[in-house]
Amino acid sequence: MVTEAHAHAHDEHEDDGAVHVHIASTPFYIGIFLVLICLTVLTVKVSYYDFGAANIVIAMVIATTKAGLVAAFFMHLRHDKLFNTLSFLGALLFLGIFILLTYDDLSKRGRLDPAYGGRVNVQTGQAAPGGPPATSATYDALPEEAPATSGAPRPAQKRE
Amino acid sequence: MAAVDMPVAGGHAEDSHGDPHAPYLKAKSGIGSWLFTLDHKRIGLMYLAFVALAFLVGGVFALLVRLELFTRGRTIMDGETYNRFFTLHGAAMVFLFIIPSVPASLGNFFLPIMIGAKDVAFPRLNLLSFYVYLLGVAVLLFAIVSGAVDTGWTFYTPYSMQTGASVIAMTMGVFILGFSSILTGLNFLVTVHTMRAPGVTWTRLPLFVWGMYATALMQILATPVLAITLLLLSAERFFGVGIFDPKLGGDPVLFQHFFWFYSHPAVYIMIVPGMAVNSELIATFTRRSIFGYFAVAMSSLGLALLGFLVWGHHLFVAGMSEFATMMFSALTFLVAIPSGVKIFNWTATIYKGSVVLASPMLYAMAFIFLFTIGGLTGLFLGTLSTDVHLTDTYFVVAHFHYVMMGGTVIAFLGGLLYWWPKMTGKMHDEKKAKVGFWFTFIGFNVVFMPQFIMGSRGMPRRYYDYLPQFEIFHKVSTVGTWILAIGLFTTAYTLLEALFRGQTAPRNPWGSAGFEWMTDTPPCLANFHETPVITRGPYDYHLATPEELDTGWDKVKAQAQAKKD
Amino acid sequence: MANVSDTAHAGHDDHAHAHPSFLQHHFDTPTQQFNASKLGMWVFIATEILMFGGLFCAYAIWRGLDPQVFDDAHHFLNKIMGATNTVVLLFSSLTAALAVRSAQVGKRNLTSFYLVVTLLCAAAFLVVKYFEYSHKFHLGLLPGHCFGHPGLSGAIENGREVGTCLRTTGTQTTSMPEWVKAVDEGGQTRVLPPRANMFFGLYFVMTGLHGLHVLVGMGILTWVLIKNVQGKFSKEYFTPIDIGALYWHLVDLVWIYLFPLLYLVGKPE
Numbered sequence: 001m002v003t004e005a006h007a008h009a010h011d012e013h014e015d016d017g018a019v020h021v022h023i024a025s026t027p028f029y030i031g032i033f034l035v036l037i038c039l040t041v042l043t044v045k046v047s048y049y050d051f052g053a054a055n056i057v058i059a060m061v062i063a064t065t066k067a068g069l070v071a072a073f074f075m076h077l078r079h080d081k082l083f084n085t086l087s088f089l090g091a092l093l094f095l096g097i098f099i100l101l102t103y104d105d106l107s108k109r110g111r112l113d114p115a116y117g118g119r120v121n122v123q124t125g126q127a128a129p130g131g132p133p134a135t136s137a138t139y140d141a142l143p144e145e146a147p148a149t150s151g152a153p154r155p156a157q158k159r160e
Numbered sequence: 161m162a163a164v165d166m167p168v169a170g171g172h173a174e175d176s177h178g179d180p181h182a183p184y185l186k187a188k189s190g191i192g193s194w195l196f197t198l199d200h201k202r203i204g205l206m207y208l209a210f211v212a213l214a215f216l217v218g219g220v221f222a223l224l225v226r227l228e229l230f231t232r233g234r235t236i237m238d239g240e241t242y243n244r245f246f247t248l249h250g251a252a253m254v255f256l257f258i259i260p261s262v263p264a265s266l267g268n269f270f271l272p273i274m275i276g277a278k279d280v281a282f283p284r285l286n287l288l289s290f291y292v293y294l295l296g297v298a299v300l301l302f303a304i305v306s307g308a309v310d311t312g313w314t315f316y317t318p319y320s321m322q323t324g325a326s327v328i329a330m331t332m333g334v335f336i337l338g339f340s341s342i343l344t345g346l347n348f349l350v351t352v353h354t355m356r357a358p359g360v361t362w363t364r365l366p367l368f369v370w371g372m373y374a375t376a377l378m379q380i381l382a383t384p385v386l387a388i389t390l391l392l393l394s395a396e397r398f399f400g401v402g403i404f405d406p407k408l409g410g411d412p413v414l415f416q417h418f419f420w421f422y423s424h425p426a427v428y429i430m431i432v433p434g435m436a437v438n439s440e441l442i443a444t445f446t447r448r449s450i451f452g453y454f455a456v457a458m459s460s461l462g463l464a465l466l467g468f469l470v471w472g473h474h475l476f477v478a479g480m481s482e483f484a485t486m487m488f489s490a491l492t493f494l495v496a497i498p499s500g501v502k503i504f505n506w507t508a509t510i511y512k513g514s515v516v517l518a519s520p521m522l523y524a525m526a527f528i529f530l531f532t533i534g535g536l537t538g539l540f541l542g543t544l545s546t547d548v549h550l551t552d553t554y555f556v557v558a559h560f561h562y563v564m565m566g567g568t569v570i571a572f573l574g575g576l577l578y579w580w581p582k583m584t585g586k587m588h589d590e591k592k593a594k595v596g597f598w599f600t601f602i603g604f605n606v607v608f609m610p611q612f613i614m615g616s617r618g619m620p621r622r623y624y625d626y627l628p629q630f631e632i633f634h635k636v637s638t639v640g641t642w643i644l645a646i647g648l649f650t651t652a653y654t655l656l657e658a659l660f661r662g663q664t665a666p667r668n669p670w671g672s673a674g675f676e677w678m679t680d681t682p683p684c685l686a687n688f689h690e691t692p693v694i695t696r697g698p699y700d701y702h703l704a705t706p707e708e709l710d711t712g713w714d715k716v717k718a719q720a721q722a723k724k725d
Numbered sequence: 726m727a728n729v730s731d732t733a734h735a736g737h738d739d740h741a742h743a744h745p746s747f748l749q750h751h752f753d754t755p756t757q758q759f760n761a762s763k764l765g766m767w768v769f770i771a772t773e774i775l776m777f778g779g780l781f782c783a784y785a786i787w788r789g790l791d792p793q794v795f796d797d798a799h800h801f802l803n804k805i806m807g808a809t810n811t812v813v814l815l816f817s818s819l820t821a822a823l824a825v826r827s828a829q830v831g832k833r834n835l836t837s838f839y840l841v842v843t844l845l846c847a848a849a850f851l852v853v854k855y856f857e858y859s860h861k862f863h864l865g866l867l868p869g870h871c872f873g874h875p876g877l878s879g880a881i882e883n884g885r886e887v888g889t890c891l892r893t894t895g896t897q898t899t900s901m902p903e904w905v906k907a908v909d910e911g912g913q914t915r916v917l918p919p920r921a922n923m924f925f926g927l928y929f930v931m932t933g934l935h936g937l938h939v940l941v942g943m944g945i946l947t948w949v950l951i952k953n954v955q956g957k958f959s960k961e962y963f964t965p966i967d968i969g970a971l972y973w974h975l976v977d978l979v980w981i982y983l984f985p986l987l988y989l990v991g992k993p994e
Contacts, residue, residue: 019961021829023826023829026823029823032819033816033818033819036815040808040811043984043989044808048993055990056990059986059990063984063985070974073822074970081760081763084767087767087770087771088770090771097469098385098421098782099778099781101484101487101488102414104484104487105417105472105475106789107481107790109479278751281765282761346772350764350765350768353764354764380768380771381772382775384773384779385776385778388778388780391934392930395868395930399867399868399929400926401927402868403783403926409920410923414783418779418782
């Protein structure tokens with residue numbers, strides 16, 4: 001690992017209002033870049049193996065490590081004002097709230113009320129607005145002999 | 161796009177901006193001095209002019225919609241026109257008027273002054289935000305001319321994917337307006353963080369600034385989601401991407417999630433500035449420190465946070481999962497906490513305060529009264545079992561008008577009267593202002609009180625026609641709009657009269673301890689002649705010197721007397 | 726906060742930093758100006774994250790509800806091209822960071838060199854993207870009701886149908902209806918799942934918006950490059966280079982997530 005160099009454009013204790021920033025060395029940046037490339041190769045390599053549900057977890061962990069490196073060093077967050085990091089993480093937090101609560105709704109439709117998510121037209125399989133979207137997963141799960149509830153549209157079917 | 165103002169060489173030369181010690185309205189003159197101004201005060205005034213115009217336009221649509229509902233069946237327009245008119249009323253009021261109203265006009269003008277800064281952090285971005293706003297207005301006007309939209313201001317799918325093509329122009333206009341809103345919020349946030357004068361600590365920030373800060377946070381975090389929602393809606397219409405289209409495997413309720421993830425925080429983008437203004441009014445006209453300053457400041461941030469957790473309560477009957485409805489309902493009740501903190505602290509401030517019933521204070525009291533009604537009726541709608549019956553009725557219409565109009569608009573009018581002398585240097589006629597207030601207050605209640613009743617009896621919102629048993633309520637409500645219009649026009653006349661013929665206002669006509677009253681009236685171009693060093697809080701009446709609190713009316717009267725003699 | 730116009734710092738008034746030409750009139754010190762610009766940019770980045778976030782939300786929901794579509798449809802994306810573009814963007818991010826570094830130490834020509842390299846990488850990224858897009862267009866793997874080959878009469882008639890008339894590049898050997906099959910990037914004729922249009926809809930919207938940001942980023946970096954060549958920047962004042970580079974890193978950050986989400990996560994063969 002390349003060592004991180006500390007250098008300052010000015011003397012440290014001079015309060016003249018001029019901008020003082022932490023300047024990392026060129027080899028340090030190149031080192032970070034090489035780590036990023038290694039992680040990219042890794043994420044492509046592991047994509048050829050099937051870990052089941054862990055596939056997406058592995059990919060996201062690697063991606064987040066890469067993003068963290070870019071944000072911390074290329075974008076200087078490591079040596080920047082704390083509030084800049086907070087605004088970055090805050091955006092991710094609110095994005096998380098958005099995705100989680102929305103996902104919570106869509107993944108739990110019809111759990112309590114079996115009549116929920118009815119179809120406008122059973123023959124064509126057109127979903128009622130607001131019903132759970134017909135997915136290939138639900139399609140597979142539905143019994144063939146119960147047309148009243150199996151409304152998932154067959155892709156090949158003609159619609160009016 | 162350059163998100164950050166790029167300074168250029170020579171930009172600091174003060175003479176290019178005018179004399180920093182001259183009153184900001186006189187520092188430079190000519191039309192160019194307005195169109196290219198970087199002065200936050202002038203930008204605030206330009207915003208104010210257009211925001212007021214948008215309010216007028218939205219108000220005229222409201223009057224026409226109410227007039228149509230005066231009798232059963234057709235009164236003045238057909239059903240299609242009626243659909244367009246209520247959409248235009250909603251879109252103009254929400255996107256053109258109420259979202260930019262307080263932050264972009266009063267906030268722009270007073271936020272930098274209140275923290276002792278010379279300007280906002282990015283003056284050019286500020287001007288850009290104004291022109292982006294104008295562009296948005298132009299695109300919206302184009303949408304109206306090219307065949308107006310009849311979806312309501314919410315653009316729900318799938319109807320918005322099927323109705324006329326001007327939905328695209330309309331959503332593009334809203335998209336552009338969103339940019340303007342983001343730029344304002346970004347500017348305010350950075351200004352509060354980096355531009356405070358020496359001594360303006362976080363615990364000495366005026367509550368108006370705290371409110372603007374919370375608003376800025378919401379504008380920054382919520383508005384981008386609106387942008388992507390509207391982009392997806394356009395993509396849906398052009399390519400049929402399918403995310404919101406059940407035919408292609410999508411889900412229209414997802415649109416409502418996207419839309420309300422912005423628009424519920426947007427509701428707080430609308431009301432929190434009103435509360436911010438109200439805190440200033442209450443402190444000044446009770447002559448005492450705000451009770452529970454820290455709690456009131458934090459409740460603004462609390463509202464900003466909770467605003468992002470409760471959007472699902474707009475979807476209770478839209479087909480959301482039962483688990484989600486329960487969770488969102490429970491979260492919704494949490495909103496009562498910060499709202500209650502504010503209401504109780506304001507009333508506690510008034511208690512044993514030296515209350516001065518000047519016209520802005522009347523508005524502040526009306527705010528507390530009307531917002532309490534609006535807030536409490538919100539609990540009916542947050543409760544799952546009652547919401548099923550009340551949703552999409554006039555009860556909802558009355559509820560949010562009590563919050564938006566009874567809250568934000570009332571506070572905005574109060575703030576305008578309160579700060580008018582500082583902004584223009586001219587004092588308005590208190591008598592006319594009070595007449596305007598009473599007409600507005602009574603008219604407002606006459607319009608919306610009957611709507612609570614007919615809503616709870618099942619009158620659905622947005623309908624063109626109604627059953628005979630609702631006729632009396634609709635008639636009363638329509639008459640109320642006329643009283644309300646008289647009140648608003650009286651207030652507008654009062655302000656304009658002051659502008660052109662008003663008495664010259666002294667430095668601190670209300671005797672406030674707030675920082676903005678410590679500078680000239682109207683403020684000089686640089687806001688303060690020297691960078692102020694703040695040694696007390698904005699509500700520390702016990703620490704303020706008699707000179708600071710001196711209203712200056714004696715001097716004005718003496719001068720007027722001398723002139724007469 | 727040091728206030729150079731106040732008497733408290735009168736001793737520094739003749740200091741070279743008191744009124745540098747790049748300092749705007751409403752700021753007191755270059756540090757204040759620098760911090761304001763940086764914070765402004767970070768807040769702007771937060772807005773960008775939330776804007777892209779809407780798309781990631783849509784992705785999460787459709788993938789969660791219908792993982793089969795994503796498993797099957799992602800084979801039509803070329804991992805090698807995606808990985809190449811990732812490396813190109815990462816390298817451009819490195820050069821952008823080095824451009825900032827050389828500005829911080831006052832090496833103007835080196836800054837220009839790194840900016841040019843960054844711009845070239847951006848162009849290379851768009852070229853690769855162009856080849857990917859045109860291949861999708863050719864196969865008819867288009868979003869929504871454009872799904873299916875645009876050149877086929879059947880496709881136009883049924884233009885609004887789900888998964889109509891997907892023309893494969895070559896052989897239709899089995900008795901399956903031809904629209905459900907296409908040749909994927911591995912060279913296999915593969916059955917397309919129902920609602921594959923959803924996947925390609927998301928693919929085009931996400932990479933399209935990202936591509937738009939690449940273009941905007943190129944515009945910003947070009948502007949910064951011109952100003953740098955004109956000698957507007959120094960080691961005392963390099964804020965625009967820093968800000969421009971931050972924007973460019975943001976473009977990189979988004980792609981770091983887009984690449985695995987679209988190209989990689991799915992069941993391998």
